[in-house]
Amino acid sequence: MNGDLELYDVTIIGGGPAGLYTAFYSGMRDLKTKLIEAQDRLGGRMLIYPEKMIWDVGGVTPTRGEKLLEQLIQQAKTFDPTILLGQQIVGYERQEDGTFILTSSTGERHLTRTVILTIGYGVRKLAKLEIEGADRYEVSNLHYTVQELEVFRGKRVLISGGGDSAVDWANELEPIAASVAIVHRREAFGGHERNVARMKASSVKVRTPYTVQALHSDGGETIDRVSIVHAETGEMETVDVDAVIVNHGMKSEFGPIREWGLNIGEWNVTVGERMATNIPGIFAAGDFVTHGSKVGLIAGAFTDGVLALNSAKLYMDPEAPRMAYVSSHNERFKEKNRQLGVVEED
Structure with a gap:
């Protein structure tokens, strides 16, 4: 009825x-x-x-x-x-x-x-970083969203992703962070052209085509370094970080x-x-x-x-x-x- x-x-x-x-x-x-x-x-x-x-x-x-x-x-x-x-x-x-x-x-x-x-x-649901053990850093310095910009003031930030949000976060954080690096698996970014151009013209370190390979910790509680790998050559680099932001859609x-x-x-x-x-x-x-x-x-x-x-x-x-x-x-x-x-x- x-x-x-x-x-x-x-x-x-x-x-x-x-x-x-x-x-x-x-x-x-x-x-x-x-x-x-x-x-x-x-x-x-x-x-x-x-x-x-x-x-x-x-x-x-x-x-x-x-x-x-x-x-x-x-x-x-x-x-x-x-x-x-x-x-x-x-x-x-x-x-x-x-x-x-x-x-x-x-x-x-x-x-x-x-x-x-x-x-x-x-x-x-947020696409998580597919690295074994990554979830243990979610309570410290591995982030999937940016709720407060001030959390990243004066820090070395690495962003993994290439869409609108990743590009926007790079632009927002660049003036207040100690440094910002962005890692994307493709050469081209998916964000709006004007925002991508702004990012590339700033101090943001753009690393393409790279992916995050491993997370390293000195004390086991926070990420201190990130290994990134070139998607075509396999060349490895290590980046010192205070915070990692993942935006994989x-x-x-x-x-x-x-x-x-x-x-x-x-x-x-x-x-x-x-x-x-x-x-x-x-x-x-x-x-x-x-x-x-x-x-x-x-x-x-x-x-x-x-x-x-x-x-x-x-x-x-x-x-x-x-x-x-x-x-x-x-x-x-x-x-x-x-x-x-x-x-x-x-």
Whole structure:
């Protein structure tokens, strides 16, 4: 029986930037909204780099990840959506009336008219350094994220990795660390071109194509030296260090959602230009999706969310406007403007 389940217009699965902004926009469209996040905190991938400077969100000056996330969460709560944490959605069932019942891994059930998947790359776990015994240094000076830059002030830092985060951390730490070296298994870095150029023009010691071969400790409690090996010649070098940062990406799993019948590849689900999946009533947005006009920025995730929500609205009501009125003309903001002390002209 479904009588004990409260019916929602939209259920958003995933509480990263795409899901948070979609929840806000859903409120703009006056829809009854639920957001469900598998982790115990909202933020998705942004939780990995709270100290990272975010430069590429329109109208927002350079802001640390933790601050931008705080603002995204506050914005998402504007219209009081229901937000549930610690529930991984694993199954769905379409009812005779077209609604969906979603089931979590802990047995909770959720009734909804439409679904928007903003699950990023699924359940994500940091890819650890594959060296025997490396885990014992995780309590001392082996790091997989940079939570506080000050921890590395005046230290000799070695970074292993070549993606956006590794390059960004090198640039952030270069002014405050005693030295920064970055080791990457390929010649080319995967970070944004401007940031890579900045790194190479700085005092950061770039070692490519090298990989970390071994960790050495004088006292057994901390890493004091790192052996790196040239990927082509096998030449070995030893680097003295006070701290090692590893950024080898994430291991991601979509889990049971792969069994839903969605058109999922290795990393993404394929959607149409209006973010519709191949299952009617289920839409998707953010890092989880791929489409012909995909923009791999946070700003692109916001746009995906708007398109997915508009499609969900039209799925429920084909006669509805194709998009929400802008905030300056949207009735839902009038009372909120009054609460802010804003006097509007008639």
